[in-house]
Amino acid sequence: MSKAGSGRRTNRTLAIVGAVMLTLFGLLAVFGSAIAPYDAGERAGRPFLEPSRDHLLGTDDVGHDILSELIGGARVSLLIGVTAAAISVVVGGLVGVSSGYRRGAVDAVLMRAVDFALVVPTIPLLIVVATYLERGMRSQILVVAVVLWAQPARIVRSQVLSLRERTHVLAARTYGARGPYLVRRHVVPAVTPLLIAEFVRVVSIAILFEVALSFIGLGDPVRRSWGSMIQFATDRGAFLTGAWKWWILPPGLCIAVVVCSFAFVGLGLEERVDRRLGRSATT
Amino acid sequence: MADVPAGRRRHRVLRRLAVRVPQYVLIVLVAASANFALPRLMPGEPVELLLGEMANRLPAETVAQELADVGLDQPLLVQYGRYMAGLARGDLGYSFRHRRPVSTLVAERLPWTILLVGTALLISTILGVALAAFAVWRRGRRRDTASIALFTFLESTPPFWIGLLLLIWFAANLKVLPLYGTVSVDATTGLARVGDILLHLVLPAATLVLTSVGAVFLLARASLLGVVREDYVLVARAKGLRERSVAFRHALPAASLPIATSVLLRVGALAGGAVIVERVFSYRGIGTLMLEASFGRDFPLLQGGVFVLTLVVVGVNLVGDLLYPRLDPRVRR
Numbered sequence: 001m002s003k004a005g006s007g008r009r010t011n012r013t014l015a016i017v018g019a020v021m022l023t024l025f026g027l028l029a030v031f032g033s034a035i036a037p038y039d040a041g042e043r044a045g046r047p048f049l050e051p052s053r054d055h056l057l058g059t060d061d062v063g064h065d066i067l068s069e070l071i072g073g074a075r076v077s078l079l080i081g082v083t084a085a086a087i088s089v090v091v092g093g094l095v096g097v098s099s100g101y102r103r104g105a106v107d108a109v110l111m112r113a114v115d116f117a118l119v120v121p122t123i124p125l126l127i128v129v130a131t132y133l134e135r136g137m138r139s140q141i142l143v144v145a146v147v148l149w150a151q152p153a154r155i156v157r158s159q160v161l162s163l164r165e166r167t168h169v170l171a172a173r174t175y176g177a178r179g180p181y182l183v184r185r186h187v188v189p190a191v192t193p194l195l196i197a198e199f200v201r202v203v204s205i206a207i208l209f210e211v212a213l214s215f216i217g218l219g220d221p222v223r224r225s226w227g228s229m230i231q232f233a234t235d236r237g238a239f240l241t242g243a244w245k246w247w248i249l250p251p252g253l254c255i256a257v258v259v260c261s262f263a264f265v266g267l268g269l270e271e272r273v274d275r276r277l278g279r280s281a282t283t
Numbered sequence: 284m285a286d287v288p289a290g291r292r293r294h295r296v297l298r299r300l301a302v303r304v305p306q307y308v309l310i311v312l313v314a315a316s317a318n319f320a321l322p323r324l325m326p327g328e329p330v331e332l333l334l335g336e337m338a339n340r341l342p343a344e345t346v347a348q349e350l351a352d353v354g355l356d357q358p359l360l361v362q363y364g365r366y367m368a369g370l371a372r373g374d375l376g377y378s379f380r381h382r383r384p385v386s387t388l389v390a391e392r393l394p395w396t397i398l399l400v401g402t403a404l405l406i407s408t409i410l411g412v413a414l415a416a417f418a419v420w421r422r423g424r425r426r427d428t429a430s431i432a433l434f435t436f437l438e439s440t441p442p443f444w445i446g447l448l449l450l451i452w453f454a455a456n457l458k459v460l461p462l463y464g465t466v467s468v469d470a471t472t473g474l475a476r477v478g479d480i481l482l483h484l485v486l487p488a489a490t491l492v493l494t495s496v497g498a499v500f501l502l503a504r505a506s507l508l509g510v511v512r513e514d515y516v517l518v519a520r521a522k523g524l525r526e527r528s529v530a531f532r533h534a535l536p537a538a539s540l541p542i543a544t545s546v547l548l549r550v551g552a553l554a555g556g557a558v559i560v561e562r563v564f565s566y567r568g569i570g571t572l573m574l575e576a577s578f579g580r581d582f583p584l585l586q587g588g589v590f591v592l593t594l595v596v597v598g599v600n601l602v603g604d605l606l607y608p609r610l611d612p613r614v615r616r
Binding site for chain 2: 009010013017112115116120121122123124125126127130131132204208212215217218227230239240244248249252255256257259260263264267
């Protein structure tokens with residue numbers, strides 16, 4: 001029953017699928033303005049046009065080309081997701097390393113902060129912080145990072161704690177190795193693969209948070225993301241007409257595919273990390 | 284279970300309580316303090332931040348009276364003391380927009396959110412665990428890849444989008460389920476009312492189940508696979524038991540601990556999802572209340588709502604922590 005290679009191959013297949021999809025969306029995000037048939041911010045036709053050869057996904061309530069908006073949304077969602085995740089992972093990594101390495105009072109205080117951030121319901125917290133801040137891309141990134149740094153911190157901390165007791169680290173310490181050297185030589189290499197896997201996992205959560213914020217109207221009022229596209233479509237009653245098929249369906253599908261691709265890549269990475277750290281993977 | 288004397292078992296539970304309860308109390312205190320600090324630290328007019336935007340349109344003496352109650356003219360420490368004492372009495376402040384105390388407003392809406400989240404939690408757990416047990420019982424590479432891909436995809440879809448699609452199909456097009464709300468306007472009584480409430484619950488709950496069953500499935504599957512390699516499962520199989528009873532009778536109970544813990548820990552995430560889903564269906568729970576408060580810049584109401592939601596989630600986490608040793612004999616020893 002235990003087919004040892006089966007899980008690994010499953011994860012690798014999914015990881016490759018994910019990586020290919022992410023490359024496609026990455027290209028779309030970078031070269032979007034060159035690929036898009038129209039300028040997403042300009043009126044390209046009459047409002048509420050149905051899909052046609054000129055407008056493959058029709059136009060919205062003011063005559064913007066929906067396909068061009070969709071392509072532009074890739075850049076917004078990916079940029080916010082990736083930046084917020086990078087900040088969370090860097091902050092979480094620093095907290096985790098200092099907590100696990102220094103222990104004592106530092107550890108106690110930092111870990112209570114982690115407990116807090118892990119227990120408090122995230123989306124309500126997002127709403128509160130977003131209400132106080134000025135709407136915009138920067139505060140959106142900040143808000144998402146505020147709620148996502150804790151998980152990486154906890155994972156890194158437990159890795160550092162177990163690292164302290166490993167023989168090669170103990171040996172290095174008996175030879176007189178001290179703080180900065182130990183961190184650079186032993187902690188960073190052991191923690192980096194974990195952080196990369198965490199980064200990929202956090203990006204997908206960050207994107208989901210960003211679209212949720214945009215959907216409830218707390219997003220960037222200027223840049224149209226996939227979340228705010230769905231919000232606008234809903235507010236203009238797209239679900240009572242047939243317009244939802246080209247106005248609500250595509251952005252949601254894009255979100256799901258991108259988030260899912262990150263999760264697939266994360267599965268593959270996680271398993272490699274597990275094998276490298278000598279843990280047995282269970283999937 | 285039998286080899287641990289009852290007295291010592293009680294002792295352990297007490298010790299666990301002594302460690303955990305202060306930690307959770309600390310979390311609640313920090314949440315309350317953050318609520319106190321936020322409106323006082325944020326840039327903006329303090330009167331507006333403390334009383335909500337409506338305060339600008341109120342008569343000056345009402346505002347002065349309310350500010351004296353909050354104690355804005357007092358030193359910060361006194362304000363903090365008053366605030367905490369108020370919280371302890373259940374006083375969450377006053378919403379000028381609704382002209383009612385925040386605690387009353389929250390108390391009206393909270394039961395609906397608990398109904399929604401509770402239903403979704405129950406169904407997604409049973410469904411996710413059963414599907415996982417089935418997947419482990421009938422393993423195979425193609426099937427594994429397909430099920431992992433499917434459930435990861437479900438977990439990746441934004442709940443509000445799934446909600447909108449369900450709304451479009453079942454409420455707008457097929458017209459078999461209500462379009463919005465928690466109960467019909469022409470409120471009936473008795474059994475008809477219960478039916479009406481359940482009918483309104485179907486779509487929001489289904490949305491939450493669809494988007495959270497993936498997480499339960501993946502977790503239950505991983506912990507089942509961990510158990511499947513244990514010796515006693517091998518013994519069970521060697522005894523000649525059928526694969527189905529090995530999976531459901533032997534592996535599932537042993538794997539239930541991480542599943543149970545994670546189910547309770549998921550309450551926070553589900554409550555968050557519920558906030559968004561409630562908006563899609565105009566479900567009159569605490570989520571729509573908070574979003575209305577956010578748009579009306581009704582800060583006391585917004586903060587009161589988050590604080591109560593935090594209390595509920597922390598409470599459920601504490602229960603999960605205390606149940607943990609009861610479910611897993613290995614932890615108890």
